[in-house]
Amino acid sequence: MKILYFAWLRQRVGCAEESVEPPASVTDVASLVEWLRGRGPGYAAALADPSIVRIAINQAFARADAPVRPGDEIALFPPVTGG
Amino acid sequence: MIRVQREDFDVAAELDRLTRGNRAIGGVASFVGLVRDLHAPGDAGIKAMTLEHYPGMTEKMLTEIEAEAQARWPLDASVIIHRYGRMEPGERIVLVACASRHRDAAFDACRFLMDWLKTKAPFWKLEETAAGERWVAARAGDDAAAERWAHPKKAAE
Numbered sequence: 252m253k254i255l256y257f258a259w260l261r262q263r264v265g266c267a268e269e270s271v272e273p274p275a276s277v278t279d280v281a282s283l284v285e286w287l288r289g290r291g292p293g294y295a296a297a298l299a300d301p302s303i304v305r306i307a308i309n310q311a312f313a314r315a316d317a318p319v320r321p322g323d324e325i326a327l328f329p330p331v332t333g334g
Numbered sequence: 335m336i337r338v339q340r341e342d343f344d345v346a347a348e349l350d351r352l353t354r355g356n357r358a359i360g361g362v363a364s365f366v367g368l369v370r371d372l373h374a375p376g377d378a379g380i381k382a383m384t385l386e387h388y389p390g391m392t393e394k395m396l397t398e399i400e401a402e403a404q405a406r407w408p409l410d411a412s413v414i415i416h417r418y419g420r421m422e423p424g425e426r427i428v429l430v431a432c433a434s435r436h437r438d439a440a441f442d443a444c445r446f447l448m449d450w451l452k453t454k455a456p457f458w459k460l461e462e463t464a465a466g467e468r469w470v471a472a473r474a475g476d477d478a479a480a481e482r483w484a485h486p487k488k489a490a491e
Binding site: 257259307310312330334 | 367385386387388390391394416427428448451452453454455456457458459460469470471472476
């Protein structure tokens with residue numbers, strides 16, 4: 252599973268992109284975020300408040316209860332501020 | 335047409351390209367977003383802004399948003415150009431333009447596109463000031479503006 256981080260999430264986690272193999276208990280976005288938070292202090296800081304983290308699965312916006320599967324491209328980022 | 339690019343764009347050339355060869359077009363509504371330096375007296379001014387984006391998803395979202403505008407209004411042509419990278423105050427960030435037979439569709443679709451891309455296009459602004467860098471926070475007002483278009487009937491009222 253490929254995870255991408257953008258903006259201040261990227262800065263706090265300390266990388267823009269990584270490949271991970273989460274345990275079988277990770278089935279949806281919420282459980283993935285919870286698992287990522289336990290990977291280190293940078294992750295904990297980036298994901299401290301999941302309510303402000305936006306998620307895209309395979310480049311489409313997704314909600315916390317959306318299922319995640321091996322091979323997915325999952326992006327985590329703050330609310331967008333373009334335009 | 336959508337374009338995501340680092341370099342600046344020429345507004346006149348883009349508008350000319352949008353309408354060239356189609357004499358049924360009665361008007362073009364356009365919006366150009368600029369990097370601004372708007373700060374409280376005593377605060378550090380903005381030296382520059384860097385726009386980060388999600389390559390791949392950005393193009394996909396802009397294409398979807400443009401298709402939605404084309405489906406909602408009778409447009410003859412439309413263009414969305416959004417820049418990324420480092421820009422200084424006064425520089426152009428984004429161009430949205432819609433051409434139609436009548437002005438209402440052009441004005442409404444242009445506003446819809448700007449409201450939607452503010453909340454759905456994966457871009458993030460990092461401001462550079464004398465006091466350091468800061469990520470621009472999303473505005474609740476942008477969500478409210480986009481929400482107006484969630485129900486097409488309401489938007490028309």
